[in-house]
Amino acid sequence: MENNIALQFVNISKSFGSKIANKNVSLDLRKGEILAILGENGSGKTTLMNAAIGIYYPDEGQIFVNGEEASIHSPKDAYNYHIGMIHQHFKLVDVFTAKENVILGLSKEDYKKQEEATKAKQDLKLQKIREEEGREPTKEELKKYNKRIKDSKSYNLEEAKRKIIKICKKYGFEVDPDKKVYEMSVSEKQTLEIIKALYKGVDILILDEPTAVLTPQETKKLFNVLRNMASQGKSIIIITHKLNEVLEISDRVSVLRKGEYAGTVVTKDTNEKELTELMVGRKIELNIKRPAVKNPHDRLFIEGLTYTNREGVKALDDVSFVARGGEILGIAGIACNGQRELLEGIAGLVHLDSGDIVFHNPKKNRPVTFFHHNVKQIRELAEKGALYDDDTKETLNLKGVSTKKIKEMVQKEKIMFYEDEIIDLRNKKPIEIRNLGIKLSFVPEDRLGMGLVGNMNIIDNMMLRSFRKGHSIFLNRKKPKYLAEEIVDELEVVTPNLKTPVRNLSGGNIQKLLVGREISSSPKVLMVAYPVRGLDIKSSYTIYDLLNEQKERGTAVVFVGEDLDVLLALSDRILVLSGGKVAGIVDARKTTKEEIGLLMTKSIEKQEVSYNVSQEDEEE
Amino acid sequence: MLAKKMKKNDIKRDPFIHLTRLPDPKARHYWFSKLISVVIALLICALITNAMAPGSFGDFFKYLGLGTFSSSLQTLRVFQDTAILLLIALALTPAFKMKFWNIGAEGQVLIGALGATIAMKFLAGTMPNALLIFVCLALSILFSIIWAVIPAIFKAFFNTNETLFTLMMNYLASGLVAYFVFVWVPNGSAVLGVINPNTHDGWLPKLFGQDYLINIITVVIITVLIFVYLKYSKHGYELTVVGESQNTARYVGINVKKTIIRTLILSGAVCGLVGFLLVNGTSHTLNADLVSGRGFTGILVAWLGHFNPFEMIFTAFLVAFVTLGGSYAGDIFRFGTAYSKVLIGIFFFVFIASEFFLRYKMNFSTEVQAFFKKIGDFFAKIFGPIGRFFKKIFTPVGRFFKKIFAPVGRFFKKLFKKKDSPKEEPVSKEE
Structure with missing residues (x-):
């Protein structure tokens, strides 16, 4: 039985302060299978995996690799056990090429191993020549043999390139070893990370939410590669909270709930409903409501917004659209394609190059x-x-x-x-917009870095927007206190008391506070960026309900999301951003995921083409 | 079978030590740890002293007490030093809360002292004494504000590094003071004597016949003011937001530049007050060494007090106490002037270490734990009976007090609960 198991966790516990991340978790990974680890955010998936590769040391419990107890204190130890992990944030050097990144950080022992392996392989070849062809190897062949061994002995880019190409062929990757990392797309970077792990001889590969940054098409490609790898004997763990992906790719699913092990099921025999129940611990309605649009009216006119960021890159390029009251406008796009700049530009946080923002006050x-x-x-x-x-x-x-x-x-x-009142908002500071009496609420992507102050308590955070009111030089904490009580009550925020620093709360509760505060001013325009990122299912649905409530109130809701399924289910229209440009505005009721996926990559492909041309120019 | 395997391998695979973050400590645990730190630091100091001068373990404590609280004059001196240190720390606190690392208190105080001296030296006799004192105060505050606001302006508009800038301003200030003293003292001795020694023009009046009392009263007022400013005023709120995250400040429409400059004006003003007190209240003269490093010690006082004005009283007092007591003991033991600084160093070291033990739990490997347990058992054998004995005595005492005070507590609880009935007005969704 033990021979079949590649990696086994036994009673792993780990806590950070009073926060328990893992409690008595036991699960196992079989050889050559794809195991999905499913769980809501904060259920301890990543912590568990970090224990396997030595980033954290578990407080209790053991890890067995191939049936033997392993003592893993650092990622280096993990590599010795042939375990590798692809993190959500890639650990690559931007100015290096792919091959340079791959052999970065190989130690003396690694080279020694590499040398031995090469020697054994070449010996085998020579032996083959001797036995099968019945002749001594020629001088050239011997020379080649010596060169290969010499190459593998130390830092050698040629050898690296050869090996990378070999790996690519074996598993079906597509990567150019000579391409610089900063020229790569997110998907290519991820591929490179996987190759890096395979190069170091990894047998157990852990991927932490690999599809969060990919388009549907890229995800498919990744899954193909993973299947190839599994069929050739590699064991793969994929951490995710997306149910449909789990059903598509995995052989078995292990579910974690609030740091505890909730169970393992075979993917074939399960469905979304059962998995959700395992994940949340009770039955839950999985449909997002979308009330019909009632008398929409144009509220916010955006015309030709252009913004060049500090690096001189055009983050926004001629973006135009209309946000309507009583409607949810979804904004889709791969991460960092101008979503943040767009919202911050409208909110008056960045100085735009050109374009108009006109607000119609009915x-x-x-x-x-x-x-x-x-x-x-x-x-x-x-x-x-x-x-x-x-x-x-x-x-x-x-x-x-x-x-x-x-x-x-x-x-x-x-x-x-x-x-109607027509107000030009272009390059008005947030305070000026507020003084004009325009209720523009904005839930930024960075909750603790922008929307709230982590070290302040709930009451103080509630008055961030309104503390200036009144002529007194002193703060009035009375109203914020009532507001805090109301939000905590209505949105079921879990907190010891109102004096707790916000940073001590969980992501979902933090987000409820932020959204609650922004909604409390009964806004005319509500912009939300990734409002459910890191939230558990129940909190997510609370947020969706709040957005729908605002829509029915006649607010123009602008919703930047990353989960296309949610965008499709919640919004009325979807604007797709790609490379800072509007790739298209589609009716969410009629479009498909694939169409949006294509729009998302539209201008990126164009960019790649233009890059190839310029490279050819250089060569000439 | 698996369980057996675990046991066998347990010892081998444990790292010698690994750290776990603890939840934030409760207030009473926190203060208890501070108390323990003081005791430990004193013991270490005494042991070191004993090593240098054998047999002086007990004398160390004696001289520490003699140097600080043996006469009313000395006691007042301790409080005076506490006051000045605390005032400097208070001046720095708003800037530090804003994460503006102002290490230029030394220069800001000195330049304030220069302002006060100029007024005292050249305007004496031209106006009534009360007005002269007021002009001294105004001039010193003005000078300090200028000194503090220059780095602030550069930080706000050009994002220069405030640490280097304020440090540089320290040297400029001490250079300027040295220059003026040189010019004012024609005989070349470069020592400015006591100003207006006969007329006492511009000298702060003695309150109740005591020299330093006015300083101490001032610092009490300023402590409360700064506390209120930081906690209850809109300005205090704004500067905290700016310190925590400039992005948040921009998001809610706080003018970051204005806040930085305004806060440093406040910071400078308090520094100017310190300069004024030093010249007009205490030394009645000026030299480049007037502040003597207290501008830097104030930084530590503020930090160790976690930027809480009331906690800073405690740290400032401790530093003043150890400095004075230490230098007295050092004089008697003939250890030289650096001795008291060594003691201060030990105190800071133990204090900072205590923060570590308060926030992290150390998990030792099984082997080490077994060793510790042996030691623990040993001590338990010795102290256990004593503990039980005390418990026997004090439990009835505790019960007795509980019986008396519990009804009082309940009474007050009732009283306060009535006061703020939570249902006054529901928050209007509008506004």
Whole structure:
């Protein structure tokens, strides 16, 4: 029995402070199989794997490799046991070529091993010549033999290239060993990481959420390669929280739940429902609601946004679209294709090169309130002739009217707008946008680095947006406290108390606080970036419900997501960004995943072509 | 079978030591660890002293006490030094909370002292004494603000490194002071004597006949003010956000540049106050060595106090106590002036180490654990009976107190609960 098992975890426990990451987890990986480890974020998948490759040392428990107990204190030890891991964030040197990256960090022993292996192989060849052909090897052959051994003895790029090509052929990879890493796409980088591991002789390969950064097409390619590897005897662990992928690729699935082992099932005999139940621990509804769009109206006009970042790269290139109130506009794209810059540009956090952001405030025939304007602004508007008196239906003239009178009129809702208010937001700072009375809420991608302050408690974080209110030089913590209580209550935020620093909470609870705060100001435009990243299933559905609630309220919701299934199920229209350009805007009710996948890679392919041309130019 | 295998291999595969992060300590654990640190640091100091001068283990404690609390004058001196150190630490705290590493307190205080001296030296006799003191204060604060705000402006607009910049400003300040003293003292001795020794113009008045009392009162007020400023004012909130993440600050529309400059103005103003107190209240003269490194010690005081003004009182007092007591003991043992600095070093070392033990748990390998257990058993044998004896005595005492105070506690709890009934007004979704 033990011969069949490549890697075995026995009663692994690991905790960080009061946080328990793994508790008595036992599971095993058979030789030549693809085992999926499924679990929600924070269920301890990555920690468990990090124990296998020596990044963490488990507090309790053992790890067996090929039936023998292993003591793994560092990734180097792990390589000695032929275990390798591909992390979510690649560990490659950008300015080096593929082959240089592969042989980077090989130690003396590695070279010695390599030399021995080569020698054995060449000996075999010579022996073959002697026995089968019945002759002594020629001088050239002997020379070649010596050269190969010499090459494998130390740092040698030729030898590396040869071996890389061999690996590529064996498993069906496509990588150019001479290509620099910074010229590679994400998928190529990932392939290179796998080759790097195989080069070091890895038999057990662990992949941490490998498909998070890939398009559907690239994912398919990766899965093909993984199947090839498994069929040739490599054992593969793939960590993921995407159910459909698990069903597609794996032989067996082991499920972790809140750091504990929840069970293992054979993929053939299971379905999404059962897996979810194992993962969450109870039955759960898996359908995302999408209420029909009711009287949509254009709210935010984006026209020709262009932004060049500090590195001189055009992060946004002529982006135009309209966000409508009462609708969810999904934004799809491979990570770092301009999503962040787009939202930050609209929110006034980055200085745009050109383009217009125009906000339409639906004010036609509606009264002026102090909610958006102060007396001074009302006077200015009246001077422009934009207001009329509700009683007389005549254009309002406020010259010589006392402030007190104006206040009275506003309170009685007598001052009305003629037309919708049109406000130019381009290159306005966040505070200016707020002072204009525009309720633009933004849930940034970086929750603790931008949306919230990790070291502050919940109450203090609630007043980040509103602490300036009032003339007192002191803070008023009363309202934020009520807001915090309300959000904690309604969104079921799990926290010891309101004075807990936000960083001590789990990702889902942090996100609920952030979204709750941003929604609490009843925004006209709500922009959310990756709102469910790192969240468990239940929290994710809470967030989707909140977005739908805002949509029904008439808010223009802009939703940047990474999971295409969710984007397709939740949004009304989907804008696909590719290389900072709008690759297309499609109706989410009619499109398919494949179509979006193609759009996502549209301009990248073009870029690659243009790069190839320039390389040829250089050669000439 | 597997279990057997585990046991056998356990010892071999354990790393000698591996660390586990502990949850944040409770307040009482924290303060208990501080107390233990003081005791341990004192013991180490005494042992080192004993090694240098055999038989002086007990004398060390004696002289430490004699050097600090044997007379009312000495006691006041301890508090005066505490006050100055604390004030400098308080000046640095807002900047540090903003993650602006201002290490230029030394220069900022010195340049403030220069301002006070100029006013005291050249304006004496031209105006009433009260006004003169006020002008001294104003000038010293102005000078210090300028000194602090220059690096702030460069940081805000050009993102220069504030640490190097403020350090450089220290040297400029001490150079300037040395230059002015040289110019003012024509005889070439470069020692500026006591200013206005006869008229006492510009000298701070003695409160209740005590020299330093006014400093101590000032520092009490400033401590409370800074605490309130950091915790309850909008400015304090803004600077904390800027310190934690400039991205967040931009996201919520805080003007980062303005905040940096405003905070350093405050920082400089408090430094100016220190300069004023040193010149007008204490030494009544000026030399380049007036601050004598306290601008740097203040950094440590602020850090060890975790930027909490009230905790900083404790650290500042400790530093002042050890410095004065240590130098007294050092004088008697004839160890030289560096002796008290060695003691301070030991104290800081133990304190920082205590933070480590408070936040990490060390897991030793099975072998080492067995060894520790042996030692533990040994001590348990000795101290166990004593512990049990004390428990026997104190448990009834504790119960007695509980009986008395529990109703009082319940009464207060009731009182306060009534005060803030949570349901006042539901938060309006609007605004």
